């Protein structure tokens with residue numbers, strides 16, 4: 001993959017990136033021994049198995065086995081390709097990449113061009129809302145919703161003109177090709193000159209400040225769907241983006257908490273009430289990917305959904321997802337049939353903030369709605385139904401203590417014996433218990449050769465010695481030989497092979513993981529030289545013995561047939577015997 005890019009440039013970028021700084025902006029890292037540990041951002045866990053070693057500039061998770069260098073980290077966490085990750089880090093450390101030389105995938109060029117286009121179009125829409133005489137009704141709409149200019153600017157709110165062909169003609173004049181515009185997602189599939197968004201309030205979707213990947217548009221005319229969102233594209237996967245994320249990120253990280261609302265206008269309302277850690281899923285139910293994104297920055301989530309039935313059902317799904325990835329779920333109960341945007345209008349920013357700042361545990365929220373459902377006609381059937389209703393959430397809670405507390409709370413509400421309720425819950429659990437998830441075990445058989453070469457791949461300073469004592473043909477294990485060849489090539493290029501480079505060049509994913517795991521576990525840290533020297537002897541000895549056996553075999557098979565050849569074989573056997581003897585006596589060859 002990195003073949004077309006000069007290796008020394010990749011290494012230079014990697015050298016200048018502080019891996020603790022990079023990973024630390026996503027994961028809380030604590031110092032322990034000579035490594036740093038944190039909760040893995042790639043899988044759900046309660047105790048840290050994710051480690052970073054600043055000496056080797058590598059990371060590895062002992063839980064889910066993800067690992068690699070700084071580029072790999074960024075690829076995994078931001079969903080980038082290798083060239084994108086390289087580009088981003090190069091920019092960060094101030095190294096200019098002459099991008100045309102590198103033969104980057106055209107995909108990457110398209111992404112960059114699309115993001116540039118979207119940012120430009122967001123600016124145009126913003127200008128329209130602020131300055132166009134045609135946008136009066138759009139400005140009226142926002143002021144009726146009590147959205148002020150400061151909030152509109154913070155979220156770069158705009159207006160897509162009523163003239164559906166305006167944008168196309170404008171961009172064409174700016175030298176965009178019809179083909180590029182047709183693929184941009186900004187225009188109708190049926191009539192390519194017609195804007196996808198017409199006479200709408202425009203909400204740019206920004207994963208980072210200044211980066212626009214999609215739009216969400218709220219209709220201002222009759223007879224059109226109220227909200228539409230950009231189609232998915234190379235820069236936009238709706239299940240992986242949250243509306244308001246760029247603006248909320250820093251505050252979420254500081255408060256370790258995020259608020260989720262259902263709609264874009266709710267986000268603006270909350271932000272205007274001074275609550276900045278607020279995001280919304282984009283025209284879909286809250287997804288696991290979105291929960292994971294939040295989980296990288298926060299420990300808890302407050303769900304602030306509409307007070308109607310649909311809102312409550314969606315809130316339960318969101319809470320189950322949040323808990324299942326380890327986020328503590330809270331809720332804010334809103335009066336029935338109102339959302340944060342309504343409350344901003346009817347009761348003002350201060351009151352909205354007041355409500356938001358008084359969240360209750362999600363379980364209490366469920367109990368409240370249960371009590372609201374049934375006017376205390378408590379009978380056996382109701383008790384059973386109550387447990388049914390709460391079970392999905394209870395199952396997602398990853399704490400036996402909390403769950404038991406909740407079940408006791410439930411027993412109190414439904415006027416049942418707590419022990420019976422707990423017993424009933426457990427009985428149901430046993431009935432539905434699924435086959436436990438089987439952990440994938442180590443799949444590479446590690447022999448002496450592979451052990452040796454993986455040790456040298458980590459402790460690369462011993463490669464020079466290894467190269468003197470072992471020739472590549474002495475390795476029978478193809479994986480071990482693969483590592484040898486890569487290191488040999490790097491060495492021949494006058495480079496001291498680096499573990500991260502070896503990992504980049506290796507194609508065997510299992511082998512990469514094995515090397516990373518051992519590097520981060522520090523298993524070669526002590527006695528590396530001794531271990532490597534011993535393994536070199538073992539491998540060489542086995543090779544010599546095999547060679548000797550082969551020589552003896554061919555000597556007896558060809559007996560007398562070729563005098564010259566036999567003399568050579570005998571001479572070689574004697575040489576092999578001397579080598580074996582010197583290894584046995586502990587003399588290095």
Ligand SMILES: [Zn+2]
Pocket residue numbers: 040041042043050061062063064065066
């Ligand atoms: Zn992990």
